[in-house]
Amino acid sequence: MKTAPIEPARIALAPDGLPHAPDFGDVYHPAAGATGQARHVFLGGNGLPARWGGRPRFVVLETGFGLGNNFLATWDAWRHDPQRCERLWFLAIDKHPPTRADLARLQASSTLPELARQLVAAWPALTPNLHALEFESGRVRLLLGFGDVAALLPQVMASVDAFFLDGFAPDRNPAMWSLPALKQVGRLAAPGATAATWSSARALREGLATAGFEVSIVPGFSGKRDMTTARYAPRHRPAVQAGGLQIHTGPREALVVGAGLAGCAAARALGREGWQVTVLDRAASIAQGASGNPAGLFHGVVHGDDGPHARLHRAAALATERLLRPWISGGRVRGQIDGLLRLAGTPATSPWPIDYVESVSGQAARARSGLAAAEGGWWFPGGGWVVPGDYAGALLEAGDAHFAGNACVEAIERRSGRWHALDEHGASIADAPVLVLATAIDLPRLLGPALAEATGTLAAVRGQITGLPAAGLPAPRVPVADAGYVLPAVDGVLWCGSTARPGDADGRLREADHRHNLAQAARLLAAPAIEALPTDTLQGRVGWRAVTPDRLPLVGALPDLAACTTARHDDRLRRLPRLRDADGGLYVIAALGSRGVTWAALCGELLASWVAGTPCPVEADLRDTLDPARAWLAARRRVALADPQT
Ligand SMILES: Cc1cc2nc3c(=O)[nH]c(=O)nc-3n(C[C@H](O)[C@H](O)[C@H](O)COP(=O)(O)OP(=O)(O)OC[C@H]3O[C@@H](n4cnc5c(N)ncnc54)[C@H](O)[C@@H]3O)c2cc1C
Ligand SMILES: C[S@@+](CC[C@H](N)C(=O)[O-])C[C@H]1O[C@@H](n2cnc3c(N)ncnc32)[C@H](O)[C@@H]1O
Known part of the structure; x- marks a missing residue:
């Protein structure tokens, strides 16, 4: 994916005091109020808050984050709902986000001042990547993507329950309502997903119908006659799951082997999704491998072409800063x-x-x-x-994970739907439906020759x-x-x-x-x-650093090589059969190389997305870049090119 610097929004105040975008000739919300519109059109139009009641997770995606008014109203509704979902995810895309100063200025008169203040305080640098912000101790997650919907929506991996379509008026902002964009909405729609918008433009309704939605016209907000609501009801069941993610539906229980930065970051990310996590290590205490250094530095990377390395390092460095700042300032x-x-x-x-x-x-x-x-x-x-050992300890604690030391894992095995970590006598030390290997340079040995082939040289x-x-x-x-x-x-x-x-x-x-x-x-x-x-x-x-030939980490599910070779699968990473299903699987988070401090936070979140099916914290092409099967697939492609008969 090609990136470009973000041009912040140019926002003026219209004579009636409404925020106005001169570049689009439209206002950010109607005179009757942003919060009122959010409640009627976007929440009401999606059956919220009732629809999220009692669910472990509910995912909203908004096209056009603007000043964040719809997000604030959604967060407020979640706060006041005793039946609220355990975790609310709000993904939003905007090509021209406001600067922090503009956001602060325009939210100064917010009807939800306390929430607006928190949003302004968390507002990220305007760089073209996904920014994962957290509120309510991580129970409300805001994943902001700065960029054009045309480029970013296809890069989103998420299974979305409700869509808020909030571009400027279709005649002035056609990119936000284009058929390709609406088809992406369909691609991301979870079973039973809904969509709502204040617009009732015919082309929009037809586009939503083409994307697999049943469309209705209902009364609009504050005297506006019509608005659109829609329910995802495709004629044919899509071959792949919504947003390309596998959603975990079994017990939320994981075993992590390795208590360095990688394992502890995985434990944190899973723990905050409500998983019970046990972390094993052969050492008596955490962070005794490379993560036991007395201090390590962290920062981003700048490359002229802003390729995947630079984009990943940027996302990782920003995520690390966000996570570590309060931990460091709090001692x-x-x-x-x-x-x-x-x-x-x-x-x-x-x-x-x-x-x-x-x-x-x-x-x-x-x-x-x-x-x-x-x-x-x-x-x-x-x-x-940072002191990496302190960081690893804080990660483990934040995931509320259980640590068991002096547990040297000699082999792994899947039995009766659970993955077991075995000791030198072949006895099971611990087991869980999900096994995460975070053993750095000991990864190939634990995987054994057949599986180690899948992750390439380390x-x-x-x-x-x-x-x-x-x-x-x-x-x-x-x-x-x-x-x-x-x-x-x-x-x-x-x-x-x-x-x-x-x-x-x-x-x-x-x-x-x-x-x-x-x-x-x-x-x-x-x-x-x-x-x-x-x-x-x-x-x-x-x-010892564990280093791949491309110097990037390995994060994700192991491929099922036997299934790959016999079924002659599609040569795309996202289609490879994996050693997992909806109830569990085998995952790795390893090869953090010389930059484990910078990588840990982002890789932990990415791992949790692979395991649990939560929205992916990076663009899909960057997820592929860290996919543990990338080297194996590239090698297979080279062989196929050299000998088309294979
Ligand atoms: C000299 C040096 C300087 C560095 N400086 C920096 C720096 O300034 N900034 C930076 O970002 N990074 C730096 N790094 C890199 C960074 O330390 C690593 O990337 C990071 O610590 C890797 O974390 P990890 O959890 O993957 O591996 P580790 O910390 O090595 O953790 C792996 C854990 O798995 C356990 N384990 C392995 N096999 C088994 C098994 N079979 N059973 C049970 N447990 C097992 C080990 O005991 C260990 O605790 C440096 C590395 C080195 C060597
Ligand atoms: C009506 S405003 C959104 C208001 C917002 N939902 C709120 O609650 O404050 C429309 C937004 O769409 C964004 N936008 C316009 N064209 C875009 C594009 N091609 N891709 C992504 N965002 C775009 C604008 O920058 C603007 O912030």
Whole structure:
């Protein structure tokens, strides 16, 4: 999917005081009131709140988030409904979202001031990706996609129960009501889904009917004669489930193996969806593998072409900042989010908003980092450092997960509809309908040769970090990175790193590796004396990163290779048979490589979407990019191209 920077909305006030979009020649809501319209047209037109009563999850999708008035009214209705669903998901797309300042200005007179204040406070950077915001301790989830409906709707993976169609008037904003867009609405419709809009345009009604809806005209809001409601009733049952997701319908119970950042992030995301999660680890306590480093940094990535790597890193970094900021400021997790400087020589101009990344000159870089010699580069205001073990602990706690240590899993097995983790005697340590492997470099061994083929090569890359006494040395105020990095002093120690040696199993600290790290630190801090420091005064730690050839994580369900080869399946990832059904399955979250701190939050959410069928937190093409079967499928395609008979 091609991305472009987001152009914020231009919003004026019409003479009657209504917010007005001069570019579309239309108002955001009628004079009779945004909340009133939301209640009559969008909630009432979709049979809400009654329809969500007693359900574990209800998913709304809105085209045209605008000022968020429909969202606020929906959230308010959910709050006041004693029969409310356990969790309310609200997905919304907007090509021209308001800036935070405009949103604050226009919501200052909201009829729902407390909710509006929370929305403004959570308003994300205007970057073209999905932004997962949370309210009500995660029971109300707002997934905002900034971009054109024509490009973004086909990228949404969700099973939607109610659609709010709220573009500007069809004659001034045809893209929002086009037949392809309405067909996407049909693709995303869960069984029994409904749609509503204030418009009663004929083309819209015909489009909805073509998309599989039964359409009705009902009385409109505040004297408007008509509006449209619709119920999904396709003539033929679609071959794939709504939105391309498999919805889990069995008991919400999962077993996670591996209590590093990956396993703990999976536990959090599932736990918040109401799952009971047990996390096993061979170590006695959590975060004893790579996630046991004393500190790690996190930040986004900028690439000229904004390809999948950059888009994924951006979504991941923004999600990490959102999750960690309150934990760090509340003292739950040791760390700092005051920005991060990525040195890059002459700064290019950044196409992105400065609340995500800014290109800075040498002078600005020196002022912000406190390092006399820093050159220009990228400034990530939401970047920082964290103690990964603290982070893993907070994730586990947030998922209300049960941890069991000293549990070395030697094999896995599916028996009577449940996945078992087995010890060295073949006895079951624990079992659940869903098994999630978060065992980093031990993934291929646990999967065994047949299944490991499905996830492709995974390298174990040894790394050593070095901690030097901060006294008398220039310390940066924020993490500073290029090929190496230096963090601000933590408890009197400056951590710097790191080395990277694939296939090296030596767990002892090595002098040569310390020297390598000291040389990088000396360069970054412009302090040549560092290179000569005696290594016996230094602290250090060795760990192993699990790394795929494309350096991206593996997140999702394992493919069912036997079914793939015999049935000669479609060559698309989304159609591959998987080792799962509606009652359970086998999943991985692994290969977080050198950036596990940045990846954990987003990958945990993505894993939960795979497992539970919750709306996917990233665009479909990005989900494919992290699909654990991607390398296997690519290899199979290469073979098929070379020999069309296979
Ligand atoms: C030197 C170094 C520096 C790094 N610096 C940074 C940084 O600054 N920023 C950043 O984002 N990332 C950094 N990383 C990467 C980051 O640490 C990892 O990406 C992340 O910790 C991986 O998390 P994980 O949960 O996948 O793996 P791990 O933390 O290794 O967790 C895997 C867990 O699975 C358990 N396990 C494995 N097999 C079994 C089994 N059979 N049975 C039971 N339990 C099992 C292990 O005991 C372990 O607890 C660094 C890595 C290294 C090595
Ligand atoms: C009527 S307003 C929505 C009001 C909003 N539902 C609310 O509750 O405040 C229409 C919205 O559609 C958005 N829009 C217009 N064209 C679009 C397109 N092609 N893709 C996505 N959004 C678009 C506009 O930016 C605007 O915010």
